[in-house]
Amino acid sequence: MRGQSVICGLMLGASVMAPAADEVSEKLQWLLPRLNIPEVESVEDPTEQAVRLLNYYKNRTSVTPPVSTEWSTDMLSDKDLNYANDALKHIFVGQPAYDSYFCGDDINWASRPVPDNEWVWQLNRMYFWNAMGRVYAATRDEKYADEWTRQLVHWVNNNPRDEEHAYAWRSIEAGKRGQSWSSLYFQFIQSPHFDEETLVCFLSSLHDHADFLMKKYRAGSNWALMEAEGLAFIAILFPEFKRAEQWRAEAIRRFNQEIEGQVYPDGHQRELAMGYHVGSINWFFRTWRLAKRNGLEDEFSTSYMNRIERMCEVPMKLCLPDGTNAQFGDAWAGTPGQYAGRFKEWSQMFGRADFLYMATAGKEGRAPDKTAFALPDSGLYSMRSGWDSDALGLVLKCGPDGGSHCQRDNGTFTLAAGGRTLMPDSGSYMYNSDKEGRAWFRQTKVHQTLTLNGQNIDYAPKLLKWEPGEGQDILVVENKSYPNLTHRRAVIFVDKRYFVIVDEAIGPATGNVEIHFQLAPGGAVFDTAGLSVNSDFKDGWNVLVKAHPQKGLVLAEEEGQVSFVYARKEKRPAFCYRLKKEDDRSVRLVTLVVPYENEEPEVSVRRLDVSAAGNGELMLELNEGGKTKNVGLRL
Known part of the structure; x- marks a missing residue:
């Protein structure tokens, strides 16, 4: 395995891999005091520590993942396949409205193929990694896991949290990575390519992300939700971090505060743009669902899900008859029936026949009982x-x-x-x-x-x-x-x-x-x-x-x-x-x-x-x- 040979190479004095080995060894020694894993702490040999650390994470069952890791090929979209296969060749999507771009054999994570900062910011959200995770989960083709682990290690080693790499370290991108990386872990962890080097880089960077997100709080905006979501996912899915309980408490505190401060009593998110409203439903709900899957839902306020239900009513009340958006503010029309899948999920979540009607274009459920709505x-x-x-x-x-x-x-x-x-x-x-x-x-x-x-x-x-x-x-x-x-x-x-x-x-x-x-x-x-x-x-x-x-x-x-x-x-x-x-x-x-x-x-x-x-x-x-x-x- 690539990571094991690197660490072993360091211990045995192998000169060819010494630079990489030094870096991994430093990360390991920085990381271990920040973890609480007795079976790793009980040994002193760095090589054995790394082996035990990897063995622990490949075999642990104490945490329930956010979603099922069982995928089939018929669940994959053409976009998933295109993004994933392009990513194998370092052709990445940044802002999806633009063409994907070759970012170099030695990846340049600061690539700017267009004069729009959104491209490089969204490059560092790694939408293509999410696609690689789904394709790997469906196919078990190791080329995706091999390339993903290489890209992960490359990103961590080439994007320290400093001013020079600010393009990668806005809090919104850090929050999105905290959520998506924590989920990707469950799709790739059983791959033989997910080795000691990958794990050490991964956990070190997750801790770095959580530490950063604890210090960032853009209250009153959608940024606050992505910051809190990333922090919560890291804390809940990696409770071995010694600060995980503190991170989780802060993340959930923010969610409880934001759902009261950001969502009007009529259910609309305060930025008054439909895309951000629906995104906010996801950010509020995903962390609650993850907490519930891990027995932590009682940490949310008693009114939390009632407020989310009112939020879910907003697209039903305000979307145009074909299901597209009114483009108020920073919103785009979207496509007819674009929220059908979400309404299906919401109908099951809240037992709502009107949501089911929206999900099935009237074939099931019951039409809403009004044709005019006021959100005053x-x-x-x-x-x-x-x-x-x-x-x-x-x-x-x-x-x-x-x-x-x-x-x-x-x-x-x-x-x-x-x-x-x-x-x-x-x-x-x-x-x-x-x-x-x-x-x-x-x-x-x-x-x-x-x-x-x-x-x-x-x-x-x-x-x-x-x-x-x-x-x-x-x-x-x-x-x-x-x-x-x-x-x-x-x-x-x-x-x-x-x-x-x-x-x-x-x-x-x-x-x-x-x-x-x-x-x-x-x-x-x-x-x-x-x-x-x-x-x-x-x-x-x-x-x-x-x-x-x-x-x-x-x-x-x-x-x-x-x-x-x-x-x-x-x-x-x-x-x-x-x-x-x-x-x-x-x-x-x-x-x-x-x-x-x-x-x-x-x-x-x-x-x-x-x-x-x-x-x-x-x-x-x-x-x-x-x-x-x-x-x-x-x-």
């Missing part, structure tokens, strides 16, 4: 016509400041119908901040909301009315967007078929009031005189956006972009309705948003009263194909 703490609201994937659905955001993954977009919404997202949120493109990159996507004016003179808004949300009903749903929110101007937005879902949006700019500020709208990529038909725009898909569903005319109101085309995948963007139709606000009187704009299939509908709206904007009352007449209907608001 988070400021997120949804309305839909039904629970089939082709239903109409609108999700609106008017919430608090969620931090760096949130955007100044209160009032914005995403609309879908017929399995097509007709008015998607802009997204975030990529995690840099230059003018053409992330910064452009974070501007208020590229979201479906109101601006004054095109300036970014503040976070100051308030829910004024939430009245879902059989015939229509009514939502009224407002946001004090500027020091002297509040944006009030009312959305009426008429007959569960189309929407009336009433926007009011309330306050003494003057300037250009603009209501911005964006469509999905594709063609659009602009009728400037008629104040209308409609998408122009040749089949399936389209949407008509049409404003009620008033003096001074103009329709103006704007720059439109959208990003559905990290680091990729595309153009799309965008426009605004602009009205000059010349004095301290409030102004009101009324817009129809009408999804339709086949023929464009004949629909219009007019006011039936002369009430002043901002007074909380409004009566409108809707005319659809010659048939009229009155709808009103009263706050």
